[in-house]
Amino acid sequence: MSSAELIGGTADNSLVSAVRSGDENAMAMLYDRYSSIVYSVALRVLGDTGAAEDVLQEVFMQLWRNPGGFDSSRGNLAAWLAVISRNRAIDAVRKRRPDTDIADVIVSVEPDLAGDAERARAMEKVRGALGAMPSAQRSALEMAYFEGLTHTEIAAKTGEPLGTIKTRIRAGLLALRKAFNP
């Protein structure tokens, strides 16, 4: 881990600690650091700026109300916020109430994503991995991830066997991980 990554990670933890104490400035700093990721993912899922803005607001309000929901010892904040944002956006698309407590969402990821530079490198690698996938696999993964379609719905849509879709989705996710652990 580089010193820049270390500083970024340490700062996140400090800011989350400050948020626990009710520090509004710390909350503003975290927003400035991660609102782009949260908003981008929500917008990609929802395709509507107003709805994406609502998810952005909701995700950061959850962090404000319940900063203990993020366990800094078990993952980095950028990854956690990205997953929470994607899940909330999918809930909005499917018009369902969230059925998972944010404290139950533990995200373990290898690369540090705290700084802009780290995130840019990650984007490059992920896009490379997606580009290297068979199109059917990438398509299945994107439908599951960005559209929130179930494997059953994807199978019905593509006319492919359910087991095949299951395998493609999992293999697609594992391929992203492998891009960082060649």
Next chain:
Amino acid sequence: MSEHEQFDENLALFALGSLTGEERTLLEKHLEGCAGCRRELEQLRGDMALMAMSVSGPKPPVRARQRLLDAIAREPHRTSLSTRRAWWALAPWYAAAALALLAGWFWRQSDQLSQRVARLESQSAEQQAQVQQAREVVATLTATDALVVPVTAPNTPPQPQGKAIYVRNKARLIFVASNMPALPPQKAYELWLIPVQGAPIPAGVFKPDARGSAIVIHPPLPAGVEAKAFAITVEPEAGSSSPTMPIVMMGAGE
């Protein structure tokens, strides 16, 4: 396919939120007891975070920042802990409340016990006083150095006298005698309870002292016998089971 491989397939779907029904229930149950699958789930969520990094788009509008800051300014910060952990945070308060309730309960118990102890102490003191008084009465009656003075009409020679004090329902009897004539050798007086029905009941053997005084305290008696009279006979020292005539003294109940 092993159990874990089967769950591996479903873990990715679960992470994405697309596993439903019985498959989801089974996996959730399996996750509770399988640390390996929990770790894999966390990593699959990490993969999801990486997938999010593939997205680039416009920055959120400036108004979104102010909207958030306004919202958090309006909303008082409640707690630093998650709702899941909130009860841990409240645990000391629960404990304090429970202690307060317990303390109140113990206080009431203690208060009741104190009152009870006070009552018992009071009763005990009263009983001790009664016992002490009874002892003193008995000690006076039985004291060898007591001055026993029959009080009679003037110029009347001293007569043998006895007084039986009998409590029927408790089968308690005290008999006090004075001026009793001296007995022949190896003889003793015997007191008899003459019941309303049935044979006389032995009520104690006694020998008067040199001054003719004697006392019988609580001889063994059957309970609840209604006494018609008390009588005294002269019997062998060991006493008799039935009176030997003549009756030397006798008194009927009033």
